[in-house]
Amino acid sequence: KAGVTQTPRYLIKTRGQQVTLSCSPISGHRSVSWYQQTPGQGLQFLFEYFSETQRNKGNFPGRFSGRQFSNSRSEMNVSTLELGDSALYLCASRLPTAGVDNEQFFGPGTRLTVL
Amino acid sequence: SQKIEQNSEALNIQEGKTATLTCNYTNYSPAYLQWYRQDPGRGPVFLLLIRENEKEKRKERLKVTFDTTLKQSLFHITASQPADSATYLCALPNQAGTALIFGKGTTLSVSS
Numbered sequence: 001k002a003g004v005t006q007t008p009r010y011l012i013k014t015r016g017q018q019v020t021l022s023c024s025p026i027s028g029h030r031s032v033s034w035y036q037q038t039p040g041q042g043l044q045f046l047f048e049y050f051s052e053t054q055r056n057k058g059n060f061p062g063r064f065s066g067r068q069f070s071n072s073r074s075e076m077n078v079s080t081l082e083l084g085d086s087a088l089y090l091c092a093s094r095l096p097t098a099g100v101d102n103e104q105f106f107g108p109g110t111r112l113t114v115l
Numbered sequence: 116s117q118k119i120e121q122n123s124e125a126l127n128i129q130e131g132k133t134a135t136l137t138c139n140y141t142n143y144s145p146a147y148l149q150w151y152r153q154d155p156g157r158g159p160v161f162l163l164l165i166r167e168n169e170k171e172k173r174k175e176r177l178k179v180t181f182d183t184t185l186k187q188s189l190f191h192i193t194a195s196q197p198a199d200s201a202t203y204l205c206a207l208p209n210q211a212g213t214a215l216i217f218g219k220g221t222t223l224s225v226s227s
Contacts, residue, residue: 004158033214042219043159043204056213090158101147101208104215106158 001026004093004107012113018079021110025072025093031055032074033104034066037088049074050096078112086114117142117209119218128195130227136190138205138218145207148181148188153202153220162203163190195225 005024013019025032033056034046045058049068066076072093078085088111092104118141128134138148147166151159165172165181165188172179178191192199202220209216 035217043206043217045214045216048214058214092158101149101164103149103161103164104159106160108156109158 004091004105006089006091006107006110008110009108010111010113012115013081014115015081015083017081018077019081019112021076021089021091021112023074023076023091023093023107025074025091026105029093029095029105030072031094031096032068032072033092033094034074034076035090035092036060037090037109038086043090046076081114083114086112088112117145117207117216119205119207119216121203121205121218121221123221124219125222125224127224127226130196130225132195134192134195134199134223134225136203136205136221136223138188138190140186140207143210144183144186146212147208148179149206149215150177150179150188150190151204151206151217153204159204192223195223197225197227199223200225 007022031050033048035043037043046060047066048056052068063079068074088109090106090109092106094102094104120139122137149164150162153159163179165179176193180189202222204217204220206215206217
């Protein structure tokens with residue numbers, strides 16, 4: 001079974017621009033979560049999508065948004081980029097049970113650098 | 116809100132020794148706790164899940180304990196090898212059970 005894939009792997013943008021990141025989950029996984037990882041804050045939950053609907057949301061500003069398509073692929077968008085948005089963005093998929101207790105399968109991440 | 120502390124950012128040990136990593140949490144008591152391994156430039160990989168009614172769980176050279184009184188989980192790697200060098204993250208659910216909260220991780224270095 002193929003793992004979680006994320007594209008692109010690396011991205012350089014300038015302040016004020018917007019960016020779209022893509023995630024393809026493991027086949028059969030309908031839940032996709034996005035995380036931001038920085039050295040200072042660690043791994044922080046952005047949001048989770050299930051069956052094309054945002055099911056849960058972390059504590060990030062509205063500049064961060066996402067969506068999920070009918071094939072479970074997900075995209076994450078960050079508008080009006082700030083220097084502090086430089087981070088590793090990870091997506092994770094899992095089997096869609098009610099809780100988050102089943103293991104999450106992470107992709108390799110997209111390294112975003114904002115100049 | 117829930118806080119997680121992994122009490123050392125870095126741990127250096129010699130090959131063959133047992134590595135013990137600590138994860139402390141505050142506020143409410145979670146129903147379970149997970150441990151992940153992350154290598155540089157890669158996403159975390161799930162290792163173990165332990166539930167509140169389980170005192171200990173083992174998987175090969177890994178052992179996890181969960182003390183709900185102390186609000187602490189210990190993660191042990193026995194007979195450690197240089198290949199065990201990585202960052203280890205603990206994670207537990209938020210109070211609503213809707214998302215995982217991760218600790219900042221402990222970076223383990225095993226020298227031969």
